[in-house]
Amino acid sequence: MKYSSCVLGTLTASLLLGAAVLAAAAEPNAAPRLVIKNARIFDGRNLRPERRLTLRITDGKIVEVQADESATSVGETESVTVIDAGGRLVLPGFIDAHVHPSIPLGFTALREADPNYAANRAAVEARAMLQRGFTTIRDMGGPSFGLKQAIDEGLIEGPRIFPSGAMISQTSGHGDFRSRDAAARAGDVPDVMENRGYGAIADGEAAVLTAVREQLRSGASQIKVAAGGGLSSMYDPIDSVQYLESELKAAVRAAADWGTYVAVHAYTPTAIRRSVEAGVKSIEHAHLIDDGTMKLIAERGVFLSPQAYVFGGAFPMTGKGAAIAIGLDRMMKLAKQYNVRVAFGTDVFGAPRVYGWQSKEFGARLQWFTPLEILRQATSINAELLALSGPRNPYGGAALGVLETGAWADLLIVDGDPLENLRLLEDPERNLRVIVKNGKIVKNTLP
Ligand SMILES: [Zn+2]
Incomplete structure (x- = not known):
């Protein structure tokens, strides 16, 4: 049971179920770990100037946004899914x-x-x-x-x-x-x-x-x-x-x-x-x-x-x-x-x-x-x-609509540049290559 994302008020949950919450967070399968590298990022407000960024995601949240070369490298013992965005644009869901x-x-x-x-x-x-x-x-x-x-x-x-x-x-x-x-x-x-x-x-x-x-x-x-x-x-x-x-x-x-x-x-x-x-x-x-x-x-x-x-x-x-x-x-x-x-x-x-x-x-x-x-x-x-x-707010534990450290890991990887041609988004089946919600991949058509 994922208390972090369920409908229970977070205050009540953490008061009554503090121990259970900690236990759930520590479980290796509580939420998949995900790394997205080689990404351009529209962070919900602006296009980040860096061309190659890495996002690290744990327990449904973004825990790091760094230039590829300075990002924490993936540990050998970690069970992590790595997605190479191939320089594509990553947007908030x-x-x-x-x-x-x-x-x-x-x-x-x-x-x-x-x-x-x-x-x-x-x-x-x-x-x-x-x-x-x-x-x-x-x-x-x-x-x-x-x-x-x-x-x-x-x-x-x-x-x-x-x-x-x-x-x-x-x-x-x-x-x-x-x-x-x-x-x-x-x-x-x-x-x-x-x-x-x-x-x-x-x-x-x-x-x-x-x-x-x-x-x-x-x-x-x-x-x-x-x-x-x-x-x-x-x-x-x-x-x-x-x-x-x-x-x-x-x-x-x-x-x-x-x-x-x-x-x-x-x-x-x-x-x-x-x-x-x-x-x-x-x-x-x-x-x-x-x-x-x-x-x-x-x-x-x-x-x-x-x-x-x-x-x-x-x-x-x-x-x-x-x-x-x-x-x-x-x-x-x-x-x-x-x-x-x-x-x-x-x-x-x-x-x-x-x-x-x-x-x-x-x-x-x-x-x-x-x-x-x-x-x-x-x-x-x-x-x-x-x-x-x-x-x-049922999801008040983190920010929505932005890609930044601490925000919910809800994001999209898109083919082409919607900042140039927004109508790409009118064909999501074709142009949305990756959809992640709460740190979980719900679509991935990248090779
Ligand atoms: Zn209406």
């Missing part, structure tokens, strides 16, 4: 800041599906995400707690997951996936979509507090709230503003009391502004934002978490979607102008074809950002966003 592995079907199909079938489809999609180089994801709504547990226990392959649990929504809001005749009045039986953890319906401060605390009880690392109209939801116009100031503040306080934060789904300036004033730290989508609201986000240090591919022409954007497609260009230009921290998220869910678009987000951003900026978004900037979950 990618992070997807907005994705839904546990919504693998459309909402109508999900409602009818056997939950075990849905869970198995989620496991398949989680593995596929890891194979695309996403070693960490922030789940922005859906029942992913069991998926996360199975991955952390090593039962199945997949990324590290920062789960939100059910999206918290007012009646008729973006997270109201219930049938039209369902009601949330006291004493009524919750709808199947609530019971299975897709949406939590809560109206009024008291109900919002309960809904937030229920997600935290299940192990949410951050909270997702629907603060305005959505595309895929049935009952809410895009321009609708969801939740009163007092309800949003209640959600933020309940999250803050657990040391974490709230992310909201919001497109319009009114919904975004109300959320930011309530203390929300991450705005999902935001495609209809205006100049003044972007300025506010910049001043408050709030993260912008937009999607360029899924909402940028992947679907025919008609009806509700038409305005959102038009807003994308303006939003990205404003984000650059005000130097807002832009997260990298794809919002893929619902069907294998759509999940397959995950890597297309890289190229879709080239209209506004350089390859270096986009790579930072997908690694170190996303990691700063994840770190807002503070003590609720």
Whole structure:
């Protein structure tokens, strides 16, 4: 059992199980040792100037980054796997800041599906995400707690997951996936979509507090709230503003009391502004934002978490979607102008074809950002966003999204130079030659 990577709070684990942790770390097969040599390195922030670097990995963490000639040589008695990167670029594993592995079907199909079938489809999609180089994801709504547990226990392959649990929504809001005749009045039986953890319906401060605390009880690392109209939801116009100031503040306080934060789904300036004033730290989508609201986000240090591919022409954007497609260009230009921290998220869910678009987000951003900026978004900037979950960070024992001494050993070796041609990353099957997560090789096609 690997206590270092499991869901147990590290404090509790080290207090109660200190001896066991030490014993596990000392076991020779506790984690494979790995050396990667002859590497160029993008460390999550910048390209290192040295042409030939060596990374040493032990117990899932990077323990040394050194020029090849000054790196500790591999001891003869050590059981170490050595990968010669052949001068290729090594990058931190990618992070997807907005994705839904546990919504693998459309909402109508999900409602009818056997939950075990849905869970198995989620496991398949989680593995596929890891194979695309996403070693960490922030789940922005859906029942992913069991998926996360199975991955952390090593039962199945997949990324590290920062789960939100059910999206918290007012009646008729973006997270109201219930049938039209369902009601949330006291004493009524919750709808199947609530019971299975897709949406939590809560109206009024008291109900919002309960809904937030229920997600935290299940192990949410951050909270997702629907603060305005959505595309895929049935009952809410895009321009609708969801939740009163007092309800949003209640959600933020309940999250803050657990040391974490709230992310909201919001497109319009009114919904975004109300959320930011309530203390929300991450705005999902935001495609209809205006100049003044972007300025506010910049001043408050709030993260912008937009999607360029899924909402940028992947679907025919008609009806509700038409305005959102038009807003994308303006939003990205404003984000650059005000130097807002832009997260990298794809919002893929619902069907294998759509999940397959995950890597297309890289190229879709080239209209506004350089390859270096986009790579930072997908690694170190996303990691700063994840770190807002503070003590609720399930992987708080080391840094994510960077390649440096002490960080988690989540990394990729790529053919070609994505700093020159970022679209190489859109074909991960071919161009990602090595994928390492938690110090463990999950793909290696180098000779
Ligand atoms: Zn989403």
